[in-house]
Amino acid sequence: MSSSLKIVGLGPGDSALLTPQAQKAIADADVIVGYTLYVDLVPEALKEGKEIISTGMMGEITRCEKAIEVALSGKDTAVVCSGDPGIYAMSGLVYELAEKHLDTLEIEVIAGIPALSASSALLGAPLMHDFAVISLSDLLTEWDVIEKRLKAAAEADFVIVLYNPKSKRRDWQLGKALEIVGTVRSADTPVGLVKSAYRKEQKTLVFSLNSFDIDEVDMLSTIIIGNSTTRMIGEKIVTPRGYLKKYRK
Structure with missing residues (x-):
């Protein structure tokens, strides 16, 4: 059958x-x-x-x-x-x-619209250049592997999207991840947090890397950490693709 x-x-x-x-x-x-x-x-x-x-x-x-x-x-x-x-x-x-x-x-x-696309739209345009997506859940992946990926993405200057950043049982991984990224990113790097994107409980927040409030994060959160070129335009996070640098010298 x-x-x-x-x-x-x-x-x-x-x-x-x-x-x-x-x-x-x-x-x-x-x-x-x-x-x-x-x-x-x-x-x-x-x-x-x-x-x-x-x-x-x-x-x-x-x-x-x-x-x-x-x-x-x-x-x-x-x-x-x-x-x-x-x-x-x-x-x-x-x-x-x-x-x-x-x-x-x-x-x-x-296919469906993923959380990274929904969160990016709400935050502005943070994913206009190369980015890496990393889950902080160590339930199925060893933390040593996750940490290695975080270090590589940060050192390669990728915009970094964090899935599964925190839960009741996983309450330390996000702090460690931000610490790792902070060793190579400036303290004022824009970081966007979207909670329950496009649901009734939706909340969108923007921080600098050194002022990020981990207490705001829950299981339905997605975090986007800018790279070295990411900046604020008004209240939105934007990572330039490079058009103006190339064509308007």
Whole structure:
């Protein structure tokens, strides 16, 4: 039996930023599978008449295995993720778990607007030049590896986007990360913090590197640290691409 399993990016949370492709994938599904918080982000109209399978935090493997099982039974299934499913989300895990079923299971990844894009838009234009994205979660990656990546990105003068910067159980990693970046960046480097981008609780804050308030950070935060050329234009963070330097000498 040929089955369909789609891994759908919901974007940052506002239904206006849910792509038409994602809407169709959910509308066509018989079953929606996801973390409870993310299932709640799906517009109610798209959930009508669907079987909903949801689990709490740390249930990633269980969710994906159940989604594969349901899809193999012949039901079109949508695994929903916030942001983009291919960025720190579920698409990789689904492929790993479904590897032996790929001859009978059709898997499609539906892209979504990632947190880094949503946060960048709210902050201005901080990602106009090369940037690195690093998760500070050491639940699946050893801290030594994360620290090595932070040092390399900072020394290479990348704008740095930090995912998973802090949680109740991980309360020291962000301070260490800022310390590492601070060894090679100036104290007045702009740093943007976006909490719950495009959701009701949205909050956008701008600091300098030496005045960053770690207490403002929660699990739904994304942080963008500027590079050596990043500056403030009005109240927005901008990293010049280099057009004016090249063409208006």
